[in-house]
Amino acid sequence: MSALGFLLKRGMDLKKLFDQMNQKHFDGELEVPILTWNSRLEVEAGRFIPPKSQWKFWKDQEPAIEMGAYLLEIDPPQAQEDQICIVLCHEMIHYWLWSRGRPYGHTEEFEEKAQQIGIAEMRIQGAVPTEKYLYECPNCLKNFKVKRRVEELACESCCQKYNKGVYDSRFCLRFVRYL
Numbered sequence: 057m058s059a060l061g062f063l064l065k066r067g068m069d070l071k072k073l074f075d076q077m078n079q080k081h082f083d084g085e086l087e088v089p090i091l092t093w094n095s096r097l098e099v100e101a102g103r104f105i106p107p108k109s110q111w112k113f114w115k116d117q118e119p120a121i122e123m124g125a126y127l128l129e130i131d132p133p134q135a136q137e138d139q140i141c142i143v144l145c146h147e148m149i150h151y152w153l154w155s156r157g158r159p160y161g162h163t164e165e166f167e168e169k170a171q172q173i174g175i176a177e178m179r180i181q182g183a184v185p186t187e188k189y190l191y192e193c194p195n196c197l198k199n200f201k202v203k204r205r206v207e208e209l210a211c212e213s214c215c216q217k218y219n220k221g222v223y224d225s226r227f228c229l230r231f232v233r234y235l
């Protein structure tokens with residue numbers, strides 16, 4: 057059995073954070089991309105995915121930023137917010153370079169922008185390798201394996217289905233057992 061579901065955290069609104077960072081560091085230049093938490097990201101903390109616009113029929117596809125869902129389990133809360141912010145800004149630089157038609161890898165230009173924002177020297181915490189706790193969604197009964205005791209994490213698919221994708225405490229995970 058593996059961690060199947062996606063999570064949402066109370067008070068953690070990626071779009072809001074994106075808007076704040078966009079105003080603060082990118083002059084509000086960036087359009088909101090698709091923003092998601094990806095529970096399969098462990099080695100990379102996040103990634104920027106450009107649309108495959110070179111093919112005509114995919115023209116409508118939007119750029120996306122995926123964030124490692126494990127970031128939601130970092131303790132304490134202040135450290136978690138910092139980490140999420142650093143990872144998001146890092147991916148936003150890739151996106152920003154791409155949107156200007158620049159090479160968008162870890163180029164000199166990338167480093168320059170990272171310096172300017174103040175995230176160049178900051179380390180991103182990797183995922184904790186072992187999963188110790190089994191949780192489930194009280195509604196759809198989907199299983200979630202997590203590395204720490206978690207609070208205020210809700211099942212994403214149920215929040216999508218019944219609450220327009222916004223965190224809803226009705227779908228807050230409940231502890232099942234130790235693994």
Ligand SMILES: [Zn+2]
Nearest residue numbers: 146147150162
């Ligand atoms: Zn990168």
Ligand SMILES: [Zn+2]
Nearest residue numbers: 193196211214
């Ligand atoms: Zn659910």
